[in-house]
Amino acid sequence: xxxxxxxxxxxxxxxxxxxxxxxxxxxxxxxxxxxxxxxxxxxxxxxxxxxxxxxxxxxxxxxxxxxxxxxxxxxxxxxxxxxxxxxxxxxxxxxxxxxxxxxxxxxxxxxxxxxxxxxxxxxxxxxxxxxxxxxxxxxxxxxxxxxxxxxxxxxxxxxxxxxxxxxxxxxxxxxxxxxxxxxxxxxxxxxxxxxxxxxxxxxxxxxxxxxxxxxxxxxxxxxxxxxxxxxxxxxxxxxxxxxxxxxxxxxxxxxxxxxxxxxxxxxxxxxxxxxxxxxxxxxxxxxxxxxxxxxxxxxxxxxxxxxxxxx
Amino acid sequence: xxxxxxxxxxxxxxxxxxxxxxxxxxxxxxxxxxxxxxxxxxxxxxxxxxxxxxxxxxxxxxxxxxxxxxxxxxxxxxxxxxxxxxxxxxxxxxxxxxxxxxxxxxxxxxxxxxxxxxxxxxxxxxxxxxxxxxxxxxxxxxxxxxxxxxxxxxxxxxxxxxxxxxxxxxxxxxx
Numbered sequence: 001x002x003x004x005x006x007x008x009x010x011x012x013x014x015x016x017x018x019x020x021x022x023x024x025x026x027x028x029x030x031x032x033x034x035x036x037x038x039x040x041x042x043x044x045x046x047x048x049x050x051x052x053x054x055x056x057x058x059x060x061x062x063x064x065x066x067x068x069x070x071x072x073x074x075x076x077x078x079x080x081x082x083x084x085x086x087x088x089x090x091x092x093x094x095x096x097x098x099x100x101x102x103x104x105x106x107x108x109x110x111x112x113x114x115x116x117x118x119x120x121x122x123x124x125x126x127x128x129x130x131x132x133x134x135x136x137x138x139x140x141x142x143x144x145x146x147x148x149x150x151x152x153x154x155x156x157x158x159x160x161x162x163x164x165x166x167x168x169x170x171x172x173x174x175x176x177x178x179x180x181x182x183x184x185x186x187x188x189x190x191x192x193x194x195x196x197x198x199x200x201x202x203x204x205x206x207x208x209x210x211x212x213x214x215x216x217x218x219x220x221x222x223x224x225x226x227x228x229x230x231x232x233x234x235x236x237x238x239x240x241x242x243x244x245x246x247x248x249x250x251x252x253x254x255x256x257x258x259x260x261x262x263x264x265x266x267x268x269x270x271x272x273x274x275x276x277x278x279x280x281x282x283x284x285x286x287x288x289x290x291x292x293x294x295x296x297x298x299x300x301x302x303x304x305x306x307x308x309x310x311x
Numbered sequence: 312x313x314x315x316x317x318x319x320x321x322x323x324x325x326x327x328x329x330x331x332x333x334x335x336x337x338x339x340x341x342x343x344x345x346x347x348x349x350x351x352x353x354x355x356x357x358x359x360x361x362x363x364x365x366x367x368x369x370x371x372x373x374x375x376x377x378x379x380x381x382x383x384x385x386x387x388x389x390x391x392x393x394x395x396x397x398x399x400x401x402x403x404x405x406x407x408x409x410x411x412x413x414x415x416x417x418x419x420x421x422x423x424x425x426x427x428x429x430x431x432x433x434x435x436x437x438x439x440x441x442x443x444x445x446x447x448x449x450x451x452x453x454x455x456x457x458x459x460x461x462x463x464x465x466x467x468x469x470x471x472x473x474x475x476x477x478x479x480x481x482x483x484x485x486x
Binding site for chain 1: 372374375376377380384388389390391420421424425426
């Protein structure tokens, strides 16, 4: 059903395929509301979560998604794996391939690592976040959440605020929004913008207050202190004053506008506690959507693999 | 099967459901997406007309319960909607064509995930034979002997602008 057997970047998907994933996720979201939250769809399939970077929510989300589709999910974390003993990524991939897994979800600190694995392995690969490059299922769940909250994607103006230069979330979300007819606007201090912000294909703005009244979504990025080689602004307090979402800024947005964040949040830096917990924040909705969207991605990647007869 | 004979068959099935269950109390209909849902609506309408009692109708999407996901995916996935307590009802599954029985098995699996029905009965407009599982319908509109290479298509005004059952040469897409 998907033209590509891997999901590496948003470029692997067409707008029709994105719509198919979102529609399928809508049906699968119903499964997550039931008393018995499980369907037998991927019974007998093996899905490996191969995480070389710390992650709680993404890994758990993929793990729950696999379990709800009745697939056998295996978690493989770098600290407990042979890579800690010096095995190369390529050899790890070959070892996993020899175990006949059907889908591997890879997170790695280096951009391109999932692509390299996909070239070595026979199974499907989902990029679960590679360095500062892309995180396509995050973009898909964000699109899903926006569509659920605002009823459409086309024509939306989405402000992506903060640490754009270190953000794989922005790396996937900007092309995803453009593909679906929305307008991404990247906003942040020059020190947290890419060297050539124009190449992302988004509108660029350095003044959050100026652009807020025009936005349907304020998407706040986590400041990734761990990826920064130097402190990109004088203090957290100054950042919060200039780019942090607070109650006053929320009031400056149109009444229908929503606030999103990929998590984990630095409360008091990019978002104040009252905004994070306000009814206009859909941050927990994003987490909930993540399971359904990942179930849809797995279903569409692993289903229909062979040609054959009807039931 | 033309529109008139389809209408007669559905009316007869409605009577048979009422007779088998001694009335409409405790009955719920669950149509299998997509045409089974329209047929379930039509049966519910007839049951209400005959008995004066409205029976609840739900819709089942069985895409995620199929045993051939590895072979092919459903082109379109819908949402299941069961607006009644499964435990408290005798549920009549409704589908347009009964063929291998695999769809009905999947539908029963799906239904069981919502609860434990008192009992499950099966009503189909057409039984074309070629069962691969030990499943039979309780209420059948018409038995239509077919060859495996043929395809039975139920046309409903809700989707196709007319009511009819036609037999086509298989185009490779299957049921």
